[in-house]
Amino acid sequence: MNKNAIIYVAGHRGLVGGAIVRQLEKAGYTNLVTRTSRELDLRDQAQVNEFFEAEQPEYVFLAAAKVGGILANDSYPAEFLYDNLMLEANVIHAAYKNGVKKLLFLGSTCIYPKHAPQPMPEDSLLTGPLEPTNEWYAVAKIAGIKLCQAYRRQYGCSFISAMPTNLYGIGDNFDLEKSHVMPALIRKMHEAKQAGAPSVKIWGTGTPLREFLFVDDCADACLFLMQNYDDAGIVNIGVGEDISIADLARLVAGVVGYAGELVFDTSKPDGTPRKLVDTSRINALGWRPTVSLEAGIRLTYDWYREQLDAAGVRGVG
Numbered sequence: 081m082n083k084n085a086i087i088y089v090a091g092h093r094g095l096v097g098g099a100i101v102r103q104l105e106k107a108g109y110t111n112l113v114t115r116t117s118r119e120l121d122l123r124d125q126a127q128v129n130e131f132f133e134a135e136q137p138e139y140v141f142l143a144a145a146k147v148g149g150i151l152a153n154d155s156y157p158a159e160f161l162y163d164n165l166m167l168e169a170n171v172i173h174a175a176y177k178n179g180v181k182k183l184l185f186l187g188s189t190c191i192y193p194k195h196a197p198q199p200m201p202e203d204s205l206l207t208g209p210l211e212p213t214n215e216w217y218a219v220a221k222i223a224g225i226k227l228c229q230a231y232r233r234q235y236g237c238s239f240i241s242a243m244p245t246n247l248y249g250i251g252d253n254f255d256l257e258k259s260h261v262m263p264a265l266i267r268k269m270h271e272a273k274q275a276g277a278p279s280v281k282i283w284g285t286g287t288p289l290r291e292f293l294f295v296d297d298c299a300d301a302c303l304f305l306m307q308n309y310d311d312a313g314i315v316n317i318g319v320g321e322d323i324s325i326a327d328l329a330r331l332v333a334g335v336v337g338y339a340g341e342l343v344f345d346t347s348k349p350d351g352t353p354r355k356l357v358d359t360s361r362i363n364a365l366g367w368r369p370t371v372s373l374e375a376g377i378r379l380t381y382d383w384y385r386e387q388l389d390a391a392g393v394r395g396v397g
């Protein structure tokens with residue numbers, strides 16, 4: 081990618097798309113094209129075709145998707161399947177039709193079977209049943225991977241797919257019903273501290289194991305793959321270490337400065353018991369993350385408080 085190449089970042093207002101834009105700008109790329117979902121609904125094929133014909137992007141980071149935590153995935157199976165299938169099919173097909181030089185599709189580690197070997201290697205894809213709370217989303221993401229591989233095989237398109245582990249960081253969604261666990265814990269602990277509440281509810285048993293990657297590290301990996309990788313095989317992006325949800329809650333409580341009790345609400349789902357990716361493929365290519373879990377939580381908490389401050393919400397403790 082030369083520095084004035086036309087680069088379309090789909091989903092630039094989201095957690096990952098926002099971080100990709102920050103990385104691209106930091107690296108000196110000057111010709112970024114972005115659209116909000118209001119300006120361009122990627123589920124609409126006519127709008128997508130018109131956009132690609134007009135803008136002629138040379139590179140595409142496909143970070144637009146219908147995304148959410150365990151409860152949102154479990155509650156809205158139709159949208160998680162339909163929206164994601166439509167938008168990725170439209171973007172990938174238009175990228176082929178308009179001669180895009182390279183496209184990076186973002187999947188997720190929930191594409192792997194619920195009981196995949198740990199850490200999960202890329203070749204465990206499609207070797208067993210999926211985790212029921214997110215199978216709709218996972219099926220759409222697997223279809224996106226297969227679209228990239230099909231257009232590469234039939235038409236020689238340089239379309240690649242990356243599978244990031246659970247992400248968090250600046251620009252995250254802090255909605256308590258729809259978010260992932262990290263922003264939910266930060267918000268719950270912060271509000272409990274402000275209110276002097278004696279306890280905080282943590283969903284599930286606290287025993288599931290998850291791996292967390294700071295989003296700017298993920299964006300760095302996306303840029304690295306765009307520049308250094310061109311193959312049909314999918315590539316995991318992760319840190320290679322996991323933590324139980326109970327220990328994560330204790331870590332977040334420490335960063336926020338909340339000393340109350342953690343109560344486990346077992347009426348909420350645990351989801352997959354463990355999700356740790358095998359990162360040997362991306363490590364062998366020469367990429368590693370740089371932000372530790374505790375440092376990443378601190379950066380995210382600082383950013384969250386800045387947002388509250390800017391919105392005039394009491395709670396900067």
Ligand SMILES: NC(=O)C1=CN([C@@H]2O[C@H](COP(=O)(O)OP(=O)(O)OC[C@H]3O[C@@H](n4cnc5c(N)ncnc54)[C@H](OP(=O)(O)O)[C@@H]3O)[C@@H](O)[C@H]2O)C=CC1
Nearest residue numbers: 091093094095096116117121122144145147186188246247
């Ligand atoms: N968050 C995580 O933990 C993980 C995320 N990923 C992957 O990273 C990618 C981005 O996720 P993340 O940044 O967290 O998600 P966010 O929800 O933060 O952002 C998604 C973005 O997609 C855009 N979007 C959604 N629907 C449409 C549509 N119909 N038309 C146009 N744009 C649309 C939204 O645009 P707008 O704001 O304009 O409405 C939004 O900014 C996804 O593919 C996801 O699978 C992978 C692993 C983990």
Ligand SMILES: C[C@H]1O[C@H](OP(=O)(O)OP(=O)(O)OC[C@H]2O[C@@H](n3cnc4c(=O)[nH]c(N)nc43)[C@H](O)[C@@H]2O)[C@@H](O)[C@@H](O)C1=O
Nearest residue numbers: 148149150188190214259260261264282283284349350351
């Ligand atoms: C990225 C990934 O994200 C999702 O999978 P998930 O890892 O299960 O997601 P999660 O972050 O929502 O939960 C992780 C764990 O944490 C527990 N947990 C505790 N307390 C809260 C809580 O307050 N909120 C949430 N959301 N979870 C909580 C929760 O019960 C679960 O055991 C899928 O969308 C999937 O499609 C996907 O790709």
